[in-house]
Amino acid sequence: xxxxxxxLAVAVMIGPVLAGLWGAALPAFGHLPSAGFQGPSLIxxxxxxxxxGVVEASVLSVTTGVSATLGSxxxxxxxxxxxxxxxxxxxxxxxxxxxxxxxxxxxxFGLAFLVAPSGWLLRPAALFLGWERxxxxxVVGDPLGLTMTAGLIAKEVPFLLLMTLAALxxxxxxxxxxxxxxxxxxxxxxxxxxxxxxVYAQIRLPVYVVLAYSMSVVDVAMILGPTxxxxxxxxxxxxxxxxxxxxxxxxxxxxxWQLVLVLAxxxxxxxxxxxxxCLGRKWAGEGQRDVGDAPARAMGFGFLIFTSGAVLLGLxxxxxxxxxxxxxxxxxxxxxxxxxxxxxHSDDLAATVADTFVVAGIAVAIAMxxxxxxxxxxxxxRRPMTPAAVWLLYAPLLVPQTAFLPGLQTLLLxxxxxxxxxxxxxxxxxxVLPYVFLSLGxxxxxWDTRYATTAAAMGASSTRVLVFVxxxxxxxxxxxxxxxxxxxxxxxxxxxxxxxxxxxxxLTTEAVALASxxxxxxxxxxxxxxxxxxxxxxxxxxxxxxxVFANRRGMHV
Amino acid sequence: MSEGLVLSNVTIKLxxxxxxxxxxxxxxxxxxxxxxxxxxxxxxxxxxxVGTLPRAFEGAGGIELNGRKLNGLPTNRRRIGILFQxxxxxxxxxxxxxxxxxxxxxxxxxxxxxxxxxxxxxxxxGFGPRDPATLSGGQKARVAxxxxxxxxxxxxLLDEPFSRLDADRRTRTRDLVFSITRARALPVLLVTHDAxxxxxxxxxxxxxxx
Numbered sequence: 002x003x004x005x006x007x008x009l010a011v012a013v014m015i016g017p018v019l020a021g022l023w024g025a026a027l028p029a030f031g032h033l034p035s036a037g038f039q040g041p042s043l044i045x046x047x048x049x050x051x052x053x054g055v056v057e058a059s060v061l062s063v064t065t066g067v068s069a070t071l072g073s074x075x076x077x078x079x080x081x082x083x084x085x086x087x088x089x090x091x092x093x094x095x096x097x098x099x100x101x102x103x104x105x106x107x108x109x110f111g112l113a114f115l116v117a118p119s120g121w122l123l124r125p126a127a128l129f130l131g132w133e134r135x136x137x138x139x140v141v142g143d144p145l146g147l148t149m150t151a152g153l154i155a156k157e158v159p160f161l162l163l164m165t166l167a168a169l170x171x172x173x174x175x176x177x178x179x180x181x182x183x184x185x186x187x188x189x190x191x192x193x194x195x196x197x198x199x200v201y202a203q204i205r206l207p208v209y210v211v212l213a214y215s216m217s218v219v220d221v222a223m224i225l226g227p228t229x230x231x232x233x234x235x236x237x238x239x240x241x242x243x244x245x246x247x248x249x250x251x252x253x254x255x256x257x258w259q260l261v262l263v264l265a266x267x268x269x270x271x272x273x274x275x276x277x278x279c280l281g282r283k284w285a286g287e288g289q290r291d292v293g294d295a296p297a298r299a300m301g302f303g304f305l306i307f308t309s310g311a312v313l314l315g316l317x318x319x320x321x322x323x324x325x326x327x328x329x330x331x332x333x334x335x336x337x338x339x340x341x342x343x344x345x346h347s348d349d350l351a352a353t354v355a356d357t358f359v360v361a362g363i364a365v366a367i368a369m370x371x372x373x374x375x376x377x378x379x380x381x382x383r384r385p386m387t388p389a390a391v392w393l394l395y396a397p398l399l400v401p402q403t404a405f406l407p408g409l410q411t412l413l414l415x416x417x418x419x420x421x422x423x424x425x426x427x428x429x430x431x432x433v434l435p436y437v438f439l440s441l442g443x444x445x446x447x448w449d450t451r452y453a454t455t456a457a458a459m460g461a462s463s464t465r466v467l468v469f470v471x472x473x474x475x476x477x478x479x480x481x482x483x484x485x486x487x488x489x490x491x492x493x494x495x496x497x498x499x500x501x502x503x504x505x506x507x508l509t510t511e512a513v514a515l516a517s518x519x520x521x522x523x524x525x526x527x528x529x530x531x532x533x534x535x536x537x538x539x540x541x542x543x544x545x546x547x548x549v550f551a552n553r554r555g556m557h558v
Numbered sequence: 559m560s561e562g563l564v565l566s567n568v569t570i571k572l573x574x575x576x577x578x579x580x581x582x583x584x585x586x587x588x589x590x591x592x593x594x595x596x597x598x599x600x601x602x603x604x605x606x607x608v609g610t611l612p613r614a615f616e617g618a619g620g621i622e623l624n625g626r627k628l629n630g631l632p633t634n635r636r637r638i639g640i641l642f643q644x645x646x647x648x649x650x651x652x653x654x655x656x657x658x659x660x661x662x663x664x665x666x667x668x669x670x671x672x673x674x675x676x677x678x679x680x681x682x683x684g685f686g687p688r689d690p691a692t693l694s695g696g697q698k699a700r701v702a703x704x705x706x707x708x709x710x711x712x713x714x715l716l717d718e719p720f721s722r723l724d725a726d727r728r729t730r731t732r733d734l735v736f737s738i739t740r741a742r743a744l745p746v747l748l749v750t751h752d753a754x755x756x757x758x759x760x761x762x763x764x765x766x767x768x
Contacts, residue, residue: 454605455646459639463632474648
């Protein structure tokens with residue numbers, strides 16, 4: 002059974018992506034028999050070009066995506082270079098790691114509830130100036146997508162930071178820091194010149210993932226992004242949802258165009274990377290010790306506190322809205338508190354939570370079986386994963402969701418297989434599996450295999466070693482991988498919406514569906530439930546091993 | 559049929575270069591000491607004997623244990639116990655749990671008695687319920703030894719098992735190990751770079767590399 006697991010894993014990750022791209026290419030070139038179109042023709046592309054917003058929407062996709070990626074990368078670099086190894090840094094890590102699992106939609110709602118004209122941040126000013134009504138400004142949904150970019154940055158910083166932290170030991174960060182500082186370099190300058198090149202080589206793929214994701218995100222764009230026109234990806238989803246089936250031709254063309262945009266952006270990014278590397282090498286050799294280190298450190302710290310503070314404060318305000326009774330405009334807190342909103346939505350909520358966890362649970366179970374299967378196969382065959390295989394893992398995360406999910410839906414529809422939860426589970430698996438694998442891979446491989454040799458030398462079979470030695474010793478990373486998988490699944494919007502065809506309602510789809518209505522109390526309930534659903538597994542992943550192994554010091558971190 | 563552990567023309571190559579070549583018989587109760595600087599392939603030889611040779615290496619030559627041919631068998635069917643530099647006690651199990659891992663299946667009562675007898679034998683009476691992480695280095699080494707022996711191996715490999723202990727404990731633990739293996743007539747292959755270990759083991763050490 003040697004190669005069954007790797008083959009299956011690749012199939013469930015890459016299969017839907019390729020099928021979806023094929024399913025988008027057909028209508029893009031005018032082939033959609035179910036709507037009476039026989040291709041190939043250029044109708045789809047023609048309609049896309051004729052759409053008035055096409056240029057603006059494409060530009061938005063690029064500007065928001067690139068600035069979100071650049072912004073979060075800069076903040077992470079400033080923070081890590083200026084603060085790694087300090088007490089502040091350890092503290093930041095603790096505060097930021099739960100933010101990683103906060104779903105994008107919930108964080109976006111939080112930000113919206115803060116910065117909207119009637120939002121929480123403007124209220125002190127309104128109180129002070131005696132405004133009775135919110136000012137007439139377009140903050141949420143500004144035409145340049147600035148608020149949306151800010152929302153993306155706030156969510157991508159924890160992700161990139163975590164990836165960078167994982168890369169630091171392999172880059173010999175601590176020793177290099179010590180050496181360059183003893184040569185008289187400032188923290189930031191020294192780190193940028195000595196450690197950053199090695200770290201960047203390791204976080205390159207995660208950075209690409211952030212770029213591809215930010216350029217094509219749908220839920221955050223629906224909550225915080227512009228509307229006339231919306232970003233390209235939001236428009237694609239609108240076309241997909243249109244009752245007029247011929248709009249699917251335009252959607253298919255849009256999907257292919259979105260893919261082209263992302264691939265082009267990735268190529269340009271790669272080219273700029275090389276340019277920076279070239280200039281950076283020159284710069285590193287020039288010997289300047291301190292290029293504005295103190296302000297750089299302060300800036301990094303400030304930005305980080307600002308973005309993550311916004312998410313935390315935003316979530317608090319969202320929570321407050323979910324229990325708010327009467328709440329006049331400039332007041333900072335509601336006049337009364339009530340659980341009535343939760344009670345009113347409780348039936349809805351129960352059904353939605355059940356759906357959310359059925360989908361997440363099955364997807365994560367499959368992902369764990371495949372991941373452990375692959376890693377154990379790798380160990381037993383004593384053949385490490387090749388760099389090509391690592392790229393395969395990232396591939397589904399590098400293809401924009403809006404490029405292949407619409408096509409996947411169209412294909413499933415034409416097979417009549419678009420019903421129920423099973424297709425949704427497999428759509429989630431495309432995203433859950435890479436994250437589960439990336440999370441479990443390192444600790445799995447770092448495990449001292451002499452334990453396995455010792456056990457086998459006592460006559461224990463490979464299965465017994467796996468189940469009674471390796472699993473219990475790796476219980477923490479295993480549970481963390483499960484929690485990450487669940488959080489990823491809980492946060493998925495587009496796969497549930499498109500592949501579920503409206504019949505599978507998760508906390509995320511329900512919350513985002515409420516976005517346009519503007520009922521802050523209902524949004525509050527679903528956004529809080531969504532956040533808890535993503536965070537709760539992490540709490541369990543921490544608590545369970547601590548309780549079970551309370552009397553085993555060797556099992557503590 | 560020859561008693562003991564027989565290595566007939568065992569060679570290990572790395573990228574075409576021969577790094578190990580052994581042709582020896584270790585009789586019951588005998589100790590073969592393999593010495594050499596670090597990187598000379600001592601541990602690689604052990605991994606060949608237990609069947610976990612990394613892919614980068616090329617191993618050849620027959621391994622026979624009490625007349626059984628071991629080549630091609632998985633580690634768990636070779637009946638060769640191994641002790642490493644680190645005790646490698648399973649951190650999630652109690653001391654008794656660790657020992658129990660080694661004991662072959664059987665009635666619960668017999669197993670418990672076996673475990674208790676093993677603890678008595680190495681002066682750790684009553685240590686069964688303890689967390690292995692709370693034991694001293696010497697105690698851990700003794701538990702690790704008994705765990706391996708409870709699995710009833712027919713030979714024992716020692717990969718510098720005393721190097722982490724301080725001088726006093728080292729001598730005592732070493733004497734304990736050798737007296738037990740002699741009493742059980744186990745062939746022992748000891749890998750070390752410590753001359754005292756080699757002297758205590760007796761016999762002519764086999765030199766690798768350099």
